Amino acid sequence: MIKLKNNIKETIYGYLMISPWLIGFIIFIAGSMIASIYLSFTNWRLIGDSSWVGFENYRTILSDDPRFWKSIYNTAYYTFIAVPLGAMGSLLLALLMNQKVCGIKIYRTFYYLPVVTSGVATAILWSWIFNPRLGLLNYVLGLIGINGPDWLLSEVWSKPAFILMSLWGIGGSMIIFLAGLQSIPEVLYESAKIDGANWWHKFRHITVPMLSPTTFFVLVMGVIGSFQIFTSAFVITNGGPADSTLFYVLYLYQNAFQYFRMGYASALAWILFIIIFMFTFIQFRFAKRWVHYETLQ
């Protein structure tokens, strides 16, 4: 009897204490998702009437909208180069820092600093560094005899510029890798050493497998995050030149808050969701092949 009373009491408190999140979820997530699906089937333009148009928005997006496909290409180009490069770079840095070097705290702090800087300031700063004639980057390249390209003013080099900008922030993944590396038991390395393993063997057979859950996390979050790149593109290039930096979320933003095509933009949002969901799903599927969740014990 007392047990039942306690159970009811716990249930009440449970729901009471999660109520802020529950309310938020119902309104801001579940409710919004339903509203946005509904919107995506209309042609609402924020003022005036709207009418149901069924799959018309989706049809237009997929068959009549070249800028949509351009934004997909731009975003995919950026994501599938920036994420692997960033992961490799940050892993390398983490490996270096894990070598019991002194001053690790200082290195860690300064490498992470770019991540906590305001996105707007960073973007404008880099837009200056990338200036073809007066910027720092082409100046440095000039010192070693390379004639730097037009970067953000060139259709070909604008996306690589954004990729370079993203590499500046690898301190974030670096810290995650560092935490992962430091959780690998020393015992494994010691017994491998006794068995005569060199550094490559240790890396390939101990570090890589033991680090794979962390690597997986970094890649999944990296893809999800990179697909949503917005601030830097909005501030510096606004999609130019010639839509070469028109990333998906920027295009969505333009449709929603500049052209006020709310229905259309909602459809774009759902397509983004489906794409991200698909890639995350695929990554989870492949994970079974290479991610090891074994523990020592």
Add this chain to the structure above:
Amino acid sequence: MKRYSKIMIHVVLIVGLLISLMPFLWMLATSLKEPGEVMLYPPKWVPAIFQWKNYVEIWNIIPLGTFIKNTVIVTIMCMIGELVTASMVAFAFARLRFRGKNFLFWLVLSSMMLPGQVTMIPIFILFKTLGWVDTLKPLILPSFLGGGAFYIFLLRQFFTSIPKELDEAAKIDGCSPLRIYWHIILPLSKPALATVAVFSFIAHWNDFMTPLIYLNSIEKQTLAIGLKWFQGQYGTNYHLLMAAATLALIPVMIIFFVAQKYFVRGISMTGLKT
């Protein structure tokens, strides 16, 4: 370990660090230049005369004080909201038993993968209907409704590591779950709470897209939007922008230096156990 290798590692790390810090140094240097010196080629690293007056001018040319005030209000309110509600929700998921708990927690986790753009438009319309556009309310309210799955997840993981015996002892003494949460779990969770506080501060201090969408009039703008104002139609006031950006960076840097270890702990808590 061989001394040679150790030195090589330091060299590589320092080179990487210089490359990484060069933009910052450039930012600082530019903030003290005269307008004419900014565009010099080859780039000038040290200004002829340090133009400290740039740091004064930024307060006059844009309403920097207003921007900072708004940003401080939003950031602090959001931090409070997130700390209180996320910890409360996390406590319930970590310590209490109730029907549907596992399903609801799975919902929390899945919502972390939802791109914000899907809900962005209806939420905007909701706030517009409420008449809350061009106020700070849409920026603050979501923080009081759980504050985001990430913090709930992080705190819940931390709470599960606190021994249950403490809860049980308190229960025997007749404490309600709410009191257990407030008097026992929270005081023991200072590191995790500090982590959430730091992440929250940085996220809201630098937030750009949300203020961009909801705020229209000058008096309401935040620092992130304010920085963009230096980018004019006829050219950018780089020296002033860099001064303002450096100023905007200082609080973040201080918080980061002070709470560095919480950062690392917080990230490792979520990065591994997924």
